[in-house]
Amino acid sequence: MQSLTAALSPDVYTNTSASQPHLSIAGLTKQFGDFTALKQIDLTIQEGELVCFLGPSGCGKTTLLRAIAGLAPQSSGSIVQRGREVSALPPQARDFGIVFQSYALFPNLTVYDNVAYGLRNQRQDRQQIRTRVAELLSLMELTGSEGKYPAALSGGQQQRVALARALATEPGLLLLDEPLSALDARVRVHLRSQMKALQRRLGVTTVMVTHDQEEALTMADRIVVMNHGVIEQVGTPAEIYQYPASEFVATFVGSMNLMDVTSKSAGSWQLGRQQLICPKSFSEAPSGHARLAVRPEAVTLSKSQEGLQADVANVEFLGAFLRVHLHLEGCDQPILADISSRDAQAISLDVNQRVSMCFPVEAMRLYPAGGSAA
Known part of the structure; x- marks a missing residue:
């Protein structure tokens, strides 16, 4: 058994063949009776990546993690790890370490014995185990x-x-099932930075399940957003946040204004009782309805007469910024704008004030009613 000092080199956990992914999942489906929990999942995970499965409860993220581990074998499809087909192998024959939501430590064993448990099962030398x-x-x-x-x-x-126990046998793959959800907020923030630093230091390929969007955005190299047993989008945190591929991703990751708009002509949309020029036409429904998505921090307010005219309904102080609730005549949905205290002072922001509201072209996304981004 090599020492952990040597294991701190990324080469210990990283396959030198950059062309071969660590994990390849193809056509994976999991059924429980008549219920389909996972539907034709295709996913590739590279060596050394930290990938987060993100989604609401019941979306299939934990089922997918358990399928990778062999704890809930798939109904169909394949799982290949470092070129080795593992689809039909039992958990003990697969190369992974796992940390459960409840940690699953042995309560009758000391910290030392918990961490040493897997090493003893491998019949390692006592001195090597101690080291x-x-x-x-x-x-x-x-x-x-x-x-x-x-x-x-x-x-x-x-x-x-639990993390030390999972890493003790030097697994090629580390699986984390909501490892921080049982902790209070302050401890979670501290430990997620520690875990990310440790993962980078060791270079171990890691898959983490979480329903916490902030956790995924701060820790993941790539995020897999799941909903109703399918993958909605795979991308870096920046890609997921800035270019959500569907209305579900837009609303699940971060705060998002979603407004019903009606197409009047190519690139021109009616929002409430006002006209809005969008950067893209909506070819799928040129004279129909769509959903316009804009992040609150992208909304700009001013005293000018340009842009959309809106009334300030409420202002919330949230420390680093103010959240302004805006009412647009003829628009049922309140519109949120997150602005700095300095910007608020510049326009003497107050409740019932009429302001001009603008959406930067690069910040606007259009979605069909219940479809993908336009």
Whole structure:
């Protein structure tokens, strides 16, 4: 067993063949009786990536993680890990370490014995086990906790013990099933930065399930957004946030204004009782209805007579910015604008004030009623 000091080199976990992905999933379907939990999932994960499966409860993200682990074998489709077909293999024959939402530590074993558990199953030498456990606990900032039992640890410490146990056998793939959801907000923020730094340091290919969009945006190299058993979009955090491929992605990731608009002519849309010129025509329904999406932070307000005229309905102080609720005549949906205190002071922002509202061309996205982005 090599030492963790050597394992800190990304080469330990990274396949030198850049052309071969770490994980290839093709046509994966999972059924529970008449219910289809996953529908024809195709996904490729590269060596050393941290990929987040993001979506609401019941979207299939945990089922997909369990299928990769062999804990919930797929009904059809294939899973290939580093060129090896693992679709029909039991969990113990696959190359992964896993951290569950509940951590699943053995309550009757000490921290040391929990971390050493997998190494003992591999019949490693005692001295090698001691060295490996000591290095892992040092890396997790848990030195001195070897003799403690899980009940004596905080939630954050238990999470780090579970992570050390998962990494002890040097798996090629690390699976994380909502590992931070049981922690309070402050601890979550601290540990996610620690986990991301550790993943980069080790270079271990990691798949993490989460329903927390902020967690996915801050930690992932790529995000897989899922809904009703299908993949809605795969992309970097910036791509997912700036160019959502569907209305679902637009509303699930970050705050988004969604407004019903009606096409009047190519590139011209009616929003409430006013006209809006959009950067794109909507060829699928040139004279029909669509949904216009704009992030609140992209909305600009001024005292000019240009742009859409709106009334300030409410102003919320949110620390770093103000959230302005705007009412547009003839528009049923309130429109949100996130602006700085300085910008608010520049226009003497107040409730019931009439302001000019503009949407930058690059910030606008158009969606058909229940379809993909235009």
